[in-house]
Amino acid sequence: MSRTLEEVQATIQIAKLKENDLHNTSHCLTFGESVSSGDYCLMELDDTLCKHIEAGKSLVIRGDQDERAVLCSEDKTYDLKIADTSNLLLLVPGCLTPDQLTTDNQASSQLVHAQIWGFSNSYWELRKRHPKLKKLKRLLMENPYEGPGISGQEDVTEGKYTMGDLLERIQASEEELEAQLQTIHACDVNGYWRLLDFDYEMKLLGHITQLVDSESWSFSKVPLRVSLEELGRLEPQEMIEHSFNCYGRRYTDNDEVFFALNEDKVCRATAQMLLQNAAKFNLAEFQEVWQQSVPDGMGTRLDQLKVRMGSDWQLRGMGTRLDQLKVRMGSDWQLRGMGTRLDQLKVRMGSDWQLRGMGTRLDQLKSLALVDRSSKPETISLLRVEDLPEDTLERFTHLFTMRQKWTEEDITPYIQDLCGEKQTTGALLTKYARLSTQNGMKVFNSRRLVAT
Numbered sequence: 440m441s442r443t444l445e446e447v448q449a450t451i452q453i454a455k456l457k458e459n460d461l462h463n464t465s466h467c468l469t470f471g472e473s474v475s476s477g478d479y480c481l482m483e484l485d486d487t488l489c490k491h492i493e494a495g496k497s498l499v500i501r502g503d504q505d506e507r508a509v510l511c512s513e514d515k516t517y518d519l520k521i522a523d524t525s526n527l528l529l530l531v532p533g534c535l536t537p538d539q540l541t542t543d544n545q546a547s548s549q550l551v552h553a554q555i556w557g558f559s560n561s562y563w564e565l566r567k568r569h570p571k572l573k574k575l576k577r578l579l580m581e582n583p584y585e586g587p588g589i590s591g592q593e594d595v596t597e598g599k600y601t602m603g604d605l606l607e608r609i610q611a612s613e614e615e616l617e618a619q620l621q622t623i624h625a626c627d628v629n630g631y632w633r634l635l636d637f638d639y640e641m642k643l644l645g646h647i648t649q650l651v652d653s654e655s656w657s658f659s660k661v662p663l664r665v666s667l668e669e670l671g672r673l674e675p676q677e678m679i680e681h682s683f684n685c686y687g688r689r690y691t692d693n694d695e696v697f698f699a700l701n702e703d704k705v706c707r708a709t710a711q712m713l714l715q716n717a718a719k720f721n722l723a724e725f726q727e728v729w730q731q732s733v734p735d736g737m738g739t740r741l742d743q744l745k746v747r748m749g750s751d752w753q754l755r756g757m758g759t760r761l762d763q764l765k766v767r768m769g770s771d772w773q774l775r776g777m778g779t780r781l782d783q784l785k786v787r788m789g790s791d792w793q794l795r796g797m798g799t800r801l802d803q804l805k806s807l808a809l810v811d812r813s814s815k816p817e818t819i820s821l822l823r824v825e826d827l828p829e830d831t832l833e834r835f836t837h838l839f840t841m842r843q844k845w846t847e848e849d850i851t852p853y854i855q856d857l858c859g860e861k862q863t864t865g866a867l868l869t870k871y872a873r874l875s876t877q878n879g880m881k882v883f884n885s886r887r888l889v890a891t
Contacts, residue, residue, distance in 0.1 A: 465548070491512055686705055
């Protein structure tokens with residue numbers, strides 16, 4: 440039964456309220472039939488997302504049954520968290536807020552009848568987060584691309600994913616997903632996104648660097664057209680161009696397309712090839728072999744070994760020496776026998792075994808390799824940030840399980856990707872680590888008890 444204006448005015452007097460302190464328009468609310476708190480879910484949006492919706496664009500909730508759901512716009516990812524409220528939230532379509540009432544509405548007292556369509560005592564709260572991309576590489580590694588010519592391979596669709604498939608499985612916005620596909624050097628092959636087998640990726644890179652060497656080109660000016668003509672007889676031209684895009688920067692000069700090969704990326708790829716074959720290496724020996732393994736004219740630094748690396752397998756064993764390894768940048772990984780000399784360690788980039796004289800620096804290897812200067816002799820091992828847990832607490836627990844004490848210089852490359860907007864690695868270390876001094880050097884250890 441609806442109230443009249445006189446009944447509303449009488450209620451105001453009983454409540455001892457002054458009508459002059461109130462708006463002249465009063466809303467009389469009634470519940471509709473079969474109203475339930477489970478009929479609607481409410482979500483709080485910021486101005487950016489409101490404009491996104493008002494522009495006719497969509498928001499997508501993504502996540503498998505064993506994952507916490509996230510909300511994605513075109514370019515951002517948000518955590519979904521239920522926030523409870525002590526006040527009952529009513530869903531009233533057509534209800535006018537005070538700022539929507541015109542002067543005409545306020546000229547005299549009036550009553551507006553509105554029906555409640557739903558109610559809730561909680562709502563979804565959004566918090567911007569990093570996309571969850573760890574699963575992407577795992578999916579693409581189900582069927583890595585090893586090159587053309589393998590009978591029946593292209594007819595098999597199992598373990599292959601289109602962009603639509605990946606958007607259904609990966610908790611990230613489309614823009615973030617596309618950026619990560621580019622970062623891990625994935626390639627669109629016949630409509631499916633494929634991750635290149637690491638040996639095949641190195642084979643393509645080897646063809647390019649060999650061609651540059653044989654033609655005496657500058658690494659900063661490699662002609663694309665001539666390269667495709669020369670190397671198209673060995674591998675598909677689209678794969679050669681993909682390798683250029685992964686390891687170089689495209690530019691145009693006098694209407695001709697050139698690529699400037701990225702020194703750091705080439706050197707990191709070479710270092711991964713060396714490091715992934717054993718648990719630890721003598722640092723001095725590694726630097727010497729790495730120096731010899733990169734193309735002439737490029738310099739290597741330890742800070743080049745950042746984030747992006749391909750295959751995951753390692754040969755485990757204590758005391759591994761670089762002079763025991765013979766590395767081939769093609770299809771075969773081999774172990775040399777005992778008594779091998781360092782000058783026998785050669786890198787094959789394409790068809791010829793050769794020693795390369797390049798300048799390498801340890802600062803090229805950040806986020807990819809970890810140097811242990813406390814051991815005698817000093818050692819280096821493969822540790823890629825992409826292989827670490829995505830969750831912040833799990834990441835710190837994992838790192839402190841590996842090493843009890845970290846310097847800020849060593850740990851920063853492995854936590855930098857966890858920083859949110861306006862957050863620093865220093866803030867993360869303050870929250871999850873404890874600062875102390877060891878031999879006059881500042882080091883960080885876990886605030887929690889962890890098994891080592």
